[in-house]
Amino acid sequence: MTIILIAVSALVILSLIFGAILGFAAVRFKVEGNPVVEQIDALLPQTQCGQCSYPGCRPYAEAIAGGEEKINKCPPGGESTIAAIADLLGVDPEPLDAEHGAEKESAMVAVIREDECIGCTKCIQACPVDAILGAAKQMHTVIADECTGCDLCLDPCPVDCIDMLPVATGLQTWHWDKPANIIATDKEQAA
Amino acid sequence: MNLITLHEFKGGIHPPENKTQSTASPISSLKLPETLTLPIAQHIGAQSKPVVSLGDMVLKGQVIAEAQGFVSANLHAPTSGKITAIEHRVIAHPSGMSDICIEIQPDGLENWATIQGIENYLEAEPKALIEKIAASGVTGLGGAGFPTHVKASVEPSKIETLIINAAECEPYITADDMLMREQANSIIKGIEILQRIVQPKQCLIGIEDNKPEAIAALEHALKHFKDNTFNIHVVPIPTKYPSGGEKQLIEILTGKEVPAGGLPSDIGILCQNVGTCFAIYKAISKGEPLISRVTTVTGNACGQPQNFEVLLGTPVSHLLRETNTDSNQLNRLIMGGPMMGFTLEDAQTPIVKSTNCIIASSQQELPDPAYEQACIRCGMCTEACPAQLLPQQLYWFAKSSNLEQATAHNISDCIECGACAYVCPSSIPLVQYYRFAKGEIKQANADKLKSDRAKERFETRMARQEREAAEKEAKRKARAEAAAKKQAEKKAAEAAAPASSEAKAAPAADLELLQKKLDAAQNGVKKTKEKIALAEEAGDTDKVELLKGALTKSQDKMKEAAKAIASAKKAAKAEPAAAQIEMTPERMEKKVEMAESRLNTAQKRLADAKESNSEQVDALTTAVEKQQERVNEAKQALTEFLNTLSNATQLPAKPEVNLDQLKQKVLAAQTRVDKALERLNMAKEQGLETVGALQMGLDKQQAKLEEAKKALQEASA
Numbered sequence: 001m002t003i004i005l006i007a008v009s010a011l012v013i014l015s016l017i018f019g020a021i022l023g024f025a026a027v028r029f030k031v032e033g034n035p036v037v038e039q040i041d042a043l044l045p046q047t048q049c050g051q052c053s054y055p056g057c058r059p060y061a062e063a064i065a066g067g068e069e070k071i072n073k074c075p076p077g078g079e080s081t082i083a084a085i086a087d088l089l090g091v092d093p094e095p096l097d098a099e100h101g102a103e104k105e106s107a108m109v110a111v112i113r114e115d116e117c118i119g120c121t122k123c124i125q126a127c128p129v130d131a132i133l134g135a136a137k138q139m140h141t142v143i144a145d146e147c148t149g150c151d152l153c154l155d156p157c158p159v160d161c162i163d164m165l166p167v168a169t170g171l172q173t174w175h176w177d178k179p180a181n182i183i184a185t186d187k188e189q190a191a
Numbered sequence: 192m193n194l195i196t197l198h199e200f201k202g203g204i205h206p207p208e209n210k211t212q213s214t215a216s217p218i219s220s221l222k223l224p225e226t227l228t229l230p231i232a233q234h235i236g237a238q239s240k241p242v243v244s245l246g247d248m249v250l251k252g253q254v255i256a257e258a259q260g261f262v263s264a265n266l267h268a269p270t271s272g273k274i275t276a277i278e279h280r281v282i283a284h285p286s287g288m289s290d291i292c293i294e295i296q297p298d299g300l301e302n303w304a305t306i307q308g309i310e311n312y313l314e315a316e317p318k319a320l321i322e323k324i325a326a327s328g329v330t331g332l333g334g335a336g337f338p339t340h341v342k343a344s345v346e347p348s349k350i351e352t353l354i355i356n357a358a359e360c361e362p363y364i365t366a367d368d369m370l371m372r373e374q375a376n377s378i379i380k381g382i383e384i385l386q387r388i389v390q391p392k393q394c395l396i397g398i399e400d401n402k403p404e405a406i407a408a409l410e411h412a413l414k415h416f417k418d419n420t421f422n423i424h425v426v427p428i429p430t431k432y433p434s435g436g437e438k439q440l441i442e443i444l445t446g447k448e449v450p451a452g453g454l455p456s457d458i459g460i461l462c463q464n465v466g467t468c469f470a471i472y473k474a475i476s477k478g479e480p481l482i483s484r485v486t487t488v489t490g491n492a493c494g495q496p497q498n499f500e501v502l503l504g505t506p507v508s509h510l511l512r513e514t515n516t517d518s519n520q521l522n523r524l525i526m527g528g529p530m531m532g533f534t535l536e537d538a539q540t541p542i543v544k545s546t547n548c549i550i551a552s553s554q555q556e557l558p559d560p561a562y563e564q565a566c567i568r569c570g571m572c573t574e575a576c577p578a579q580l581l582p583q584q585l586y587w588f589a590k591s592s593n594l595e596q597a598t599a600h601n602i603s604d605c606i607e608c609g610a611c612a613y614v615c616p617s618s619i620p621l622v623q624y625y626r627f628a629k630g631e632i633k634q635a636n637a638d639k640l641k642s643d644r645a646k647e648r649f650e651t652r653m654a655r656q657e658r659e660a661a662e663k664e665a666k667r668k669a670r671a672e673a674a675a676k677k678q679a680e681k682k683a684a685e686a687a688a689p690a691s692s693e694a695k696a697a698p699a700a701d702l703e704l705l706q707k708k709l710d711a712a713q714n715g716v717k718k719t720k721e722k723i724a725l726a727e728e729a730g731d732t733d734k735v736e737l738l739k740g741a742l743t744k745s746q747d748k749m750k751e752a753a754k755a756i757a758s759a760k761k762a763a764k765a766e767p768a769a770a771q772i773e774m775t776p777e778r779m780e781k782k783v784e785m786a787e788s789r790l791n792t793a794q795k796r797l798a799d800a801k802e803s804n805s806e807q808v809d810a811l812t813t814a815v816e817k818q819q820e821r822v823n824e825a826k827q828a829l830t831e832f833l834n835t836l837s838n839a840t841q842l843p844a845k846p847e848v849n850l851d852q853l854k855q856k857v858l859a860a861q862t863r864v865d866k867a868l869e870r871l872n873m874a875k876e877q878g879l880e881t882v883g884a885l886q887m888g889l890d891k892q893q894a895k896l897e898e899a900k901k902a903l904q905e906a907s908a
Contacts (some may be wrong), residue, residue, distance in 0.1 A: 008626070032351075041646075044642075045638075045642055046642035046645040046646040047642075047645065048645065048646075048648070048649045056649060058646075128649050128652065129645045129648040129649050129652065130648055130651075130652050146645070148641075169288075170288075171286065171290055173634070174284075174288060175627070175629070175630020175631070175633060175634060176285070176623060176626035176627045176630050176631075178589075178592075178623075179623045179624060179627070180622070
């Protein structure tokens with residue numbers, strides 16, 4: 001009988017100790033916020049374009065993390081972003097939802113045709129990253145380095161003086177292409 | 192001969208050297224080309240900035256583009272002439288892209304700008320030497336083109352070993368070999384300058400043993416300098432590609448490995464190319480800036496393979512012409528060596544500071560790359576890799592764009608020497624894959640930086656908008672509160688005012704209305720009485736009954752109206768002062784004025800009517816009379832009002848106020864007297880000593896009471 005009592009009391013004491021440790025750890029090492037949101041947000045391209053129908057990349061990341069949204073609604077990120085998020089969340093990658101737009105071939109940058117600009121500041125208000133400089137009745141210009149190519153400034157422009165141009169590859173950004181990925185027999189047939 | 196123990200780096204290959212073709216004849220100079228095209232970015236770091244403009248005449252050695260920032264280099268005019276263009280031209284770059292170039296049309300005079308070297312440079316301050324090197328635009332001539340003054344600006348105590356790279360391991364290239372054979376003395380002097388700057392414990396000249404003439408020349412030169420106690424050693428090393436790679440040469444000579452992502456200076460070593468030493472010597476001793484370099488022109492298509500001292504900016508086509516290159520045989524034009532160089536698409540590409548070789552190759556010599564075949568996992572690339580990487584793994588990662596894994600397998604440590612691709616039995620262009628992956632990684636990192644910045648900007652913007660909205664809301668609230676307060680104050684004021692103002696306005700209006708009602712009721716009673724009389728005469732009893740009912744109703748109405756008038760009159764009496772206040776002299780004067788103006792118009796009309804002999808004359812005369820009366824009335828009222836007003840001012844309202852005050856005073860005095868009496872009585876009962884004092888106080892209070900009573904009587908009288 002005493003043996004049973006000793007065993008039970010030992011177990012009770014142990015469970016109390018471990019319970020206390022776990023309780024302490026839960027408080028001490030509590031993770032603020034949802035870390036998955038941060039991780040998804042880090043994978044998104046941060047163009048803040050709103051093509052996913054959310055008002056920015058973070059809200060979309062929150063929606064994905066909440067399980068209420070699909071991962072294939074980010075055209076600027078494209079297939080690579082979808083694959084990365086799928087990898088992170090352990091879900092199957094899906095093809096890009098065409099409803100939200102197509103993936104662009106190259107990065108784009110907004111360019112204002114400055115002699116046509118009337119200085120209405122509408123594009124400045126629309127720019128999610130404050131990449132347009134200007135003042136009322138003064139010509140506006142885009143800070144090309146800060147432009148994410150989100151297209152959000154195009155619609156508000158009353159005189160349609162904003163063009164989206166592909167970012168030119170300069171000497172600083174050029175890099176070698178991937179070698180043509182065909183093996184010898186294919187090449188001979190092609191020739 | 193020396194006590195340097197050589198080490199060996201793992202891997203490496205032994206490709207055919209093909210060096211003898213271009214070593215047969217000495218370094219010669221070329222005739223001036225028609226134009227010199229100088230890219231402003233011939234070095235690693237920031238582009239230099241052109242300081243000449245179109246049409247300027249420049250002298251040989253004059254600065255035409257200035258360094259921008261520390262990691263940048265000056266550019267000098269290689270000959271005297273005229274600036275004919277500053278525009279985009281094809282430059283020496285694997286992309287075949289163009290960049291800003293300064294074009295000079297030589298005038299053939301070779302007029303030097305004033306240049307000056309540093310005398311006794313071995314006693315000069317290292318700082319002055321570095322400044323002179325920087326001013327002369329010297330960059331590494333081995334291939335990478337890193338500005339020399341930046342490399343030399345290390346802490347002197349950090350450097351133990353100065354290594355001079357004379358290995359020149361790549362096939363075909365003999366520029367350094369020929370330079371050492373012909374300029375050994377100058378090179379040693381250049382090394383001495385470097386030693387003066389970085390003060391190393393020893394200096395090792397690493398040179399492949401396939402250059403016996405160069406080794407001999409250097410040793411001869413060193414003997415000549417034996418008096419100097421500089422610890423310089425010529426170290427022949429076994430010929431193996433790529434022993435001339437900086438990291439590989441360091442490993443061979445010292446056995447140390449440069450840490451991944453680190454610099455040789457981290458392990459106390461500074462490495463300079465032998466050609467750079469010659470350029471340093473020229474810059475310091477004579478003040479000659481870097482305007483030319485030794486370049487090998489070779490290849491089977493080249494008629495006279497040899498080395499030239501080429502002015503920077505010389506088009507490759509000029510070199511090919513001068514060496515009688517057979518354009519029919521020419522298959523590929525390569526800038527740099529066959530292992531690490533790149534194919535030139537345009538023969539107009541200019542020679543730059545880092546161009547050590549031009550290969551005009553024939554079809555048999557350097558055939559087009561063979562078709563890529565599947566990797567058979569033979570592992571030969573791994574054995575050949577001098578950086579001890581896993582080329583095969585890197586190949587798979589690069590091919591599948593698995594950048595994360597490629598980074599984890601240290602792709603950044605690949606020196607792109609091409610040994611792996613050279614040994615690959617499947618002819619896989621491995622280096623191209625690595626270059627692609629490196630570029631993608633660089634791009635991804637740049638994108639990541641940009642997206643981080645975009646995120647930060649977006650978040651800052653959101654925070655700003657929120658703050659602005661909050662500020663707006665706060666302002667709006669403050670405004671609403673202020674408005675509500677005002678409203679409340681107004682209401683409070685109205686709540687106090689209406690009792691009087693309504694009482695003021697209403698009675699006057701009501702009185703008239705009520706009077707009218709009373710008149711109407713009286714009329715009604717009168718009429719019904721007449722009707723009753725008529726009906727009685729006619730004997731219509733039914734009608735009489737009805738009319739009598741109506742009469743009582745009318746009489747009731749009349750009584751009500753009379754009552755209302757009485758009460759209204761009472762109310763009006765309650766506010767006589769207020770009513771009187773309304774009748775200010777100004778208003779009355781206005782009334783008089785209005786009446787007068789009406790009278791005037793009436794008189795005018797009368798005059799008009801009289802002129803036109805109208806029938807209205809009579810009516811108008813009566814109207815004029817009436818208006819006259821009204822004017823008189825108004826005037827009278829005004830004078831009366833003014834009189835009363837003056838009386839009121841003569842007899843101020845004070846007495847009334849005083850009466851009240853006096854009454855209160857009397858009362859207060861009375862209570863005090865009573866209290867004093869009480870106390871006195873209490874004191875008397877208890878037999879206290881204070882009785883006397885209290886008696887005196889009581890007397891005083893009674894005297895005050897008497898005074899107050901007197902004053903009241905006087906006032907009321």
